[in-house]
Amino acid sequence: MAPSGLMTILAVDDEANSRKLLKLLLEREGFRVITAANGEEALILAKVEQPQVILLDVMMPKLNGYDALRRLREDQDTAAIPVIMVTAKGTEHDIAASFRLGAAFHIEKPYETKDLLQKIQVALRLREQPPQT
Amino acid sequence: MTNDRVKVLLIEDSPEDAHVMQDALAAASEPQFEVTWANRLSLGLEQLRGGGMDVILTDLDLPDSRGLNTLAAIRAQTDRHPIVVLTSSDNDQLAIQAVQQGAQDYLVKGYVQVYPSLLLRAMGYAIERNRMAQREKELTGAVAAAALAEGQRAAELDRAYQELKQTQALLVQAEKMAAVGQLASGxxxxxxxxxxxxxxxxxxxxxxxxxEQAQQQEILNVMRxxxxxxxxIIRGLLDFSKPTPLELKPAPLRGVIEASLVLVRKELDARGIRLAHEIPADLPPVLLDENQMKQVFLNLFLNAIHAMPQGGQLTVRAAVQDLAKPGDGVGKRASDVFRIGDRAVACEVADTGTGIPKELLPKVFTPFFTTKAPGEGVGLGLSITKTLIDGHRGLIQIASEEGRGTTVTLLLRLAPAGGR
Structure with missing residues (x-):
């Protein structure tokens, strides 16, 4: 997407207050923020809106974050969008699952916003200049 | 069975659910699971007849059997295998009936998808619980045999009964730990x-x-x-519920104790607690997992410090001991940790604090038992400590006198000679 407009972030969390705060915090940083309450909504929004970054909770009804991540990766339209897992899950096993499924980062709740912002910046740069392999 | 794969017979008609279970089990590393899938009861029973299975994970509602009949059919074929029952609804009544009719545990499928670790834990506990139940059965058999025998009948009966009681206590403790673990991570x-x-x-x-809003900033800092x-606290609970693999290596006890003392130095100084530290430099190495043993000593030191709000003395002593007399956990019974004649390192952590009332002493290793005020502790310190020491195949004993202080004694295994 051309960098002329606002950068769009899709924030996915089943908790309404979490979504509200993410929206307030990220809009203050100059992002456009769209939100989804579960994995299914996230898949549809990601495909239509083509956000620059997706923030994905894990424990959600309907379609959980790991399954949503798998499906995002399988769909050519969304496969290249960097995903940051933002979740209460934080064991080594959870983190390994995030990376195995292709997440760019795994952030454990509770976290400091500046940590999230930093990772979003890195994810955006990953998108512009994919690592050479 | 420590290094072998655990062979799981999965009886489940829904391919999606079977997939979720297989994924959750495949993620385990210690132990590793090997899953055989049957999509109807008849096929499952056939597999079971073929032998080689360690544990059964079964849905109750299958194309060829429904509800508790499924469990009954499996139990009719084997009373040796642990069974974990899966259902799609959170139905307490069914859960209770299933466990009454011989299942070791019960899981709601939806939860497994969200917390795969629940399944791994349930499998581990089911295997362990079954092992203990089998042992209890053998012992009950031993009691019956002893009753028939003449001669030393009374003595044998008594011994078997003691073992039975001990096994039952272990069983109860395992159940409690399982409950604590599930509760905590949830x-x-x-x-x-x-x-x-x-x-x-x-x-x-x-x-x-x-x-200029410095006060408001201060309030936000307090909230943070x-x-x-x-x-x-939450991280602590999660660590507690997570089964951590034990890495036993020969190591000097002194270094481990000193590393834990560094962490409480500030508290000792703040309360004016003297430290007496009597650990011979030539103490032979002990078999231990350094990280876990550091946690053990940290817990013991923190308890001692809490018991001495007005100051006092913390004494840490260690010495090699020949176990000459039978005692708690020392003797010839199968459940004893040490044999008479074994050599062990005895390590004492003693305080001169408030002490523990006699009637509370038997409860101190129980999860969530605490005398601390709400917010100061959740009552897991000593039960974690005991679990860790049990893992080391060591012993922990506690003696206390109100107003005089408390002494915790650890008996730890010496590393085998030869420097391995």
Whole structure:
């Protein structure tokens, strides 16, 4: 997407207050923020809106974050969008699952916003200049 | 069975659910599971007849059998295998009936998808619980045989009964730990989300403050500290519920004790507690997992410090001991940890604090038992400590006198000679 407009972030969390705060915090940083309450909504929004970054909770009804991540990766339209897992899950096993499924980062709740912002910046740069392999 | 794969017979007609279970089991590393899938009861029973299975994970509603009949059919074929029952609904009544009719555990499928670790834990506990139940059965058999025998009948009966009682106590403790683990990890995740909402709210408000609003900033700092404190407790609970593999290596006890003392140095100084530290430099190495043993000593030191709000003396002593007399956990019974004649390192952590009333002493290793005020402790310190020492195949004993102080004694295994 051309960098002329606002950068769009899709924030996915089943908790309404979490979504509200993410929206307030990220809009203050100059992002456009769209939100989804579960994995299914996230898949549809990601495909239509083509956000620059997706923030994905894990424990959600309907379609959980790991399954949503798998499906995002399988769909050519969304496969290249960097995903940051933002979740209460934080064991080594959870983190390994995030990376195995292709997440760019795994952030454990509770976290400091500046940590999230930093990772979003890195994810955006990953998108512009994919690592050479 | 420590290094072998655990062979799981999965009886489940829904391919999606079977897939979820297989995924969750495939993720385990210690132990590793090998899953054989049958999509109807008849096929499952056939597999079972073929032998080689360690544990059964079964749906209750199958194309060729429904509800508790499924469990009954499996139990009719084997009373040796642990069975974990899966259902799609959170039906307490069914759960109770299933466990009454011989299942070792019960899981709701939806939860497994969200917390795969629940399944791994349930399998581990089911195997362990079954092992203990089998042992109890053998012992009950031993009791019956002894009753028939003449001669030493009374003595043997008594011994078998003692072992039976001990096995039962172990069984109860295992059940409690299983409950604590499940409860802890469930609650932990539910609490981390609201904690994060509070922290994000702090993060939102902070830049909105004007430089002259120092008090408001101070309040936000206090809130942030509270979130951190709550999260530390939650992390502790999660660590507690997570089965950590034990890495036993020969190591000097002195270094481990000193590393833990460094962590409490500030508290000792703040309360004017003297430290007496009598650990011979030539103490032979002990078999231990350094990280776990550091946690053991940290827990013991913190308890001692809490018991001495007005100051006092913390004594740490260690010496090699020949176990000459039978005692708690020392003797010839199968359940004894040490044999008479074994050599062990005895390590004492003693305080001169408030002491523990006699009637409370038997409860101190029980999870969630605490005499601390709400907010100062959840009552897991000593039960974690005991679990860790049990893992080391060591012993922990506690002696206390009200107003005089408490002494905790650890008996630890010497590393085998030859420096391995």
């Amino acid at each position: 609650i932990a995740h539910e609490v981390k989300n609201p904690l994060n909402i509070i922290l994000q709210s702090i993060n939102y408000l902070e830049p909105e403050l004007k430089p 500290e509270a979130v951190t404190a709550a999260n530390t």
